[in-house]
Amino acid sequence: MKIALFGATGFVGTTLAERLGRRADVELRLFSRGFGNAWRLARSGTTLETIDVLNPADVERAVSGCTHVVNCTRGGPDVMIKGLDILLRASRAARVQRFVHLSSVAVYGESPPPEAAHESGPARPEPGSYGAEKLLQDQMVQRAAEKGLSCVILCPPNISGVYSSFVCNVLADIRAGSFALVEGGRLALNVVDVENLAHAIELALVAPRADAQRIFVTDGEGLTWRDLAEALLPLSERDRPIDEVPAHLFRRSPEPPPKPSLFRSLKHLVSSDVREALRRDPLLARLDKGMRQLVAAAGGRIEDSLRHAIEGPIKVRQVPDRTPYTSRYNAMQLRNVHHHIDRARELLGYKPVLSFQASMARFRTWYEVTHGYGEDFWPLARALETFKVEPV
Amino acid sequence: MRDTPFRLAVIGTGAAARILHVPGALASPHVTIAALVDSVPARARQLARNFGLSPLIASDINAIVGAVDGALICTPNESHCPIAVALLERGIPCLVDKPLATTIEDGERMCRAAESAGKVLAVGYTTLYRDEVWLLKQILDERRFGRVRRFHFQEGTIGGWAPVSGYTVSRAASGGGVLTVVGVHFLDRMLFWFGYPDWCSLVDDSQGGPEAMCLARVRYGSGADAFDGTILLSKTFTLKPGLVVETDQGRIIFPIGTSPLYFVPHDASGFVTILSPTERRYPLEKTTAQLQIENFVAACRGLAPPMADGRRGLLAVRLLDELYGRRKALAEPWRDIAGAAA
Numbered sequence: 001m002k003i004a005l006f007g008a009t010g011f012v013g014t015t016l017a018e019r020l021g022r023r024a025d026v027e028l029r030l031f032s033r034g035f036g037n038a039w040r041l042a043r044s045g046t047t048l049e050t051i052d053v054l055n056p057a058d059v060e061r062a063v064s065g066c067t068h069v070v071n072c073t074r075g076g077p078d079v080m081i082k083g084l085d086i087l088l089r090a091s092r093a094a095r096v097q098r099f100v101h102l103s104s105v106a107v108y109g110e111s112p113p114p115e116a117a118h119e120s121g122p123a124r125p126e127p128g129s130y131g132a133e134k135l136l137q138d139q140m141v142q143r144a145a146e147k148g149l150s151c152v153i154l155c156p157p158n159i160s161g162v163y164s165s166f167v168c169n170v171l172a173d174i175r176a177g178s179f180a181l182v183e184g185g186r187l188a189l190n191v192v193d194v195e196n197l198a199h200a201i202e203l204a205l206v207a208p209r210a211d212a213q214r215i216f217v218t219d220g221e222g223l224t225w226r227d228l229a230e231a232l233l234p235l236s237e238r239d240r241p242i243d244e245v246p247a248h249l250f251r252r253s254p255e256p257p258p259k260p261s262l263f264r265s266l267k268h269l270v271s272s273d274v275r276e277a278l279r280r281d282p283l284l285a286r287l288d289k290g291m292r293q294l295v296a297a298a299g300g301r302i303e304d305s306l307r308h309a310i311e312g313p314i315k316v317r318q319v320p321d322r323t324p325y326t327s328r329y330n331a332m333q334l335r336n337v338h339h340h341i342d343r344a345r346e347l348l349g350y351k352p353v354l355s356f357q358a359s360m361a362r363f364r365t366w367y368e369v370t371h372g373y374g375e376d377f378w379p380l381a382r383a384l385e386t387f388k389v390e391p392v
Numbered sequence: 393m394r395d396t397p398f399r400l401a402v403i404g405t406g407a408a409a410r411i412l413h414v415p416g417a418l419a420s421p422h423v424t425i426a427a428l429v430d431s432v433p434a435r436a437r438q439l440a441r442n443f444g445l446s447p448l449i450a451s452d453i454n455a456i457v458g459a460v461d462g463a464l465i466c467t468p469n470e471s472h473c474p475i476a477v478a479l480l481e482r483g484i485p486c487l488v489d490k491p492l493a494t495t496i497e498d499g500e501r502m503c504r505a506a507e508s509a510g511k512v513l514a515v516g517y518t519t520l521y522r523d524e525v526w527l528l529k530q531i532l533d534e535r536r537f538g539r540v541r542r543f544h545f546q547e548g549t550i551g552g553w554a555p556v557s558g559y560t561v562s563r564a565a566s567g568g569g570v571l572t573v574v575g576v577h578f579l580d581r582m583l584f585w586f587g588y589p590d591w592c593s594l595v596d597d598s599q600g601g602p603e604a605m606c607l608a609r610v611r612y613g614s615g616a617d618a619f620d621g622t623i624l625l626s627k628t629f630t631l632k633p634g635l636v637v638e639t640d641q642g643r644i645i646f647p648i649g650t651s652p653l654y655f656v657p658h659d660a661s662g663f664v665t666i667l668s669p670t671e672r673r674y675p676l677e678k679t680t681a682q683l684q685i686e687n688f689v690a691a692c693r694g695l696a697p698p699m700a701d702g703r704r705g706l707l708a709v710r711l712l713d714e715l716y717g718r719r720k721a722l723a724e725p726w727r728d729i730a731g732a733a734a
Contacts, residue, residue, distance in 0.1 A: 009551070035561050036554030039604035039627035042561035043569065043597055050558070162726050163628055165550065195729055354733050362732045365725055370597075370605055370629065377622040380544035380636040380643070387634075387645050389654065389664060 007072030053083035106131030145212030157190035173327035185226030193359035231360035399426035404467035406556035416681025468559035473498035492705030494567030514698035515705030538640025548631030569602030
């Protein structure tokens with residue numbers, strides 16, 4: 001099996017590269033857009049090739065001769081959409097036997113319906129969100145599958161494990177007191193250890209059936225946010241329990257965006273913000289000065305009326321009370337859907353190589369060793385981490 | 393400074409030139425970029441185009457002899473020595489990006505070349521161009537808050553700086569890993585503040601390639617005045633960057649960036665003292681890259697000593713060499729997946 005792995009220096013890509021690199025039956029080509037994130041791979045002397053996935057000729061060359069392709073790339077909309085399109089076309093042209101793509105549970109939106117417990121649930125991400133981009137990607141992979149490319153789409157939630165930014169961030173928020181357990185911490189947690197996800201990708205490369213429909217990959221069902229918080233408590237340095245708060249604190253009804261209006265756009269064009277930018281041009285500055293003089297000459301009342309018509313009444317922004325619960329993971333708890341992994345079990349023969357408990361124990365060991373937790377310098381490191389001065 | 397602009401050659405036109413040094417030089421009224429040299433001339437031409445410059449473009453340093461007053465070398469670390477020695481032998485002063493060299497022998501050669509040519513050899517430690525660095529030195533020397541008891545420095549990012557050649561993730565090209573690429577900035581300042589340590593050790597995660605994280609330990613002095621320091625660096629996880637110096641009376645906190653120094657007393661009064669210089673030698677409106685080039689120009693014109701000369705740069709290379717010589721491998725029990733699963 002000759003595998004081209006794109007996005008090899010990311011969190012998932014690196015872990016997968018390390019696993020595949022240990023296999024004698026795999027010939028591996030690792031691609032990344034640059035070397036900036038290549039440190040984890042480089043420390044073992046792993047060879048990495050840089051590639052611009054927006055360059056079709058380069059991608060064709062990279063895929064040529066490979067039997068399998070794994071896409072772990074992330075980036076801006078161009079990489080996510082155009083880059084994926086180029087990857088899919090090149091993979092089809094090279095007649096690769098299997099294309100494995102990583103989706104995300106974000107395709108089900110920030111508040112997924114209960115039906116999202118299964119992959120067939122409605123995918124309704126917020127417009128313009130990361131989830132919307134991932135959904136578009138899924139659809140592109142599905143179209144490529146219809147044209148004959150054998151594709152597997154894996155759909156992970158937050159990724160935990162050694163080196164996990166997600167778990168590090170939750171820990172930092174627990175320590176800072178900004179993380180709270182919503183509804184007593186009983187809400188559903190979906191998480192997958194990066195080793196489990198990499199294992200699932202390995203299975204997906206050789207799975208007999210590939211239907212190009214999403215497959216959830218998690219550490220298993222039944223976990224709650226309290227499980228995560230309790231697993232991190234030994235590192236949390238808290239002298240009191242994590243606060244528990246009701247869900248309504250984090251339920252937001254987003255303001256609908258204003259409807260397009262020619263009148264509003266015209267008013268915007270003559271608003272002080274826009275005019276300030278235009279005044280950087282000397283000709284427009286003279287024009288603006290002339291207009292202002294004209295309006296001023298008309299008298300204060302007219303000037304005020306004009307300003308009111310353009311800018312509207314004077315707006316004073318409300319300053320809300322400070323809340324300690326600023327962690328973004330508080331609102332995330334409201335997703336409260338367990339994504340079931342029946343399809344992963346059935347189609348891939350997936351069984352997590354690490355249980356959630358083993359995963360978290362491994363994370364704690366990694367954290368203690370690499371961050372110096374409990375070492376003689378730890379109090380100084382913590383002093384630096386926690387030091388903040390209120391701005392004057 | 394004299395009115396005639398200093399004719400600078402930039403050797404190496406990758407990311408450091410594009411992001412730091414060329415903007416730094418262009419911001420200075422005392423400097424003109426006279427030449428861009430790169431083994432890939434197309435890259436140099438592209439850089440010139442991007443900044444609207446029309447300097448001499450060359451792939452060979454011989455082409456710039458007589459056309460420049462000094463050279464800024466921002467090529468991969470392993471090439472610093474051959475390039476600098478060749479330039480110094482041709483009478484061209486050099487400002488070399490940190491670290492000076494990848495080996496003590498190379499560093500020695502560079503210093504000797506500069507000394508025998510009587511030309512400036514400066515090392516690019518941009519972080520020195522902050523008044524707080526000097527203020528801390530003054531505070532420590534005067535024992536303003538008592539004796540130093542210990543210190544800790546840390547800096548960690550997931551990836552980051554991505555040079556065109558990727559030399560930073562090649563041990564052969566960079567001379568090391570995160571300790572060399574990131575940590576040497578702090579090592580230089582540590583040498584400035586505390587001197588050369590009496591003892592040091594290193595634990596890192598290298599498995600043959602450049603280390604992605606490391607913990608260096610140093611010890612100073614003996615008896616009641618002895619103190620230890622730790623340096624934790626990572627390119628695989630984030631750490632809030634900065635230095636904490638614990639003294640008899642409290643902790644001095646020096647975050648990275650343009651922050652002032654803070655003193656937090658041991659008595660936990662709830663107050664912190666902001667320590668700022670009364671006068672700035674290094675104005676904040678200038679980038680450290682600009683200040684560094686202007687110091688180099690002043691040094692070449694005999695108006696000021698170089699901030700960090702070759703001998704000073706060599707000291708950091710010596711410490712790197714000693715640390716790597718005492719290196720021990722980081723134990724990584726988590727790599728045993730089967731064991732963890734069990």
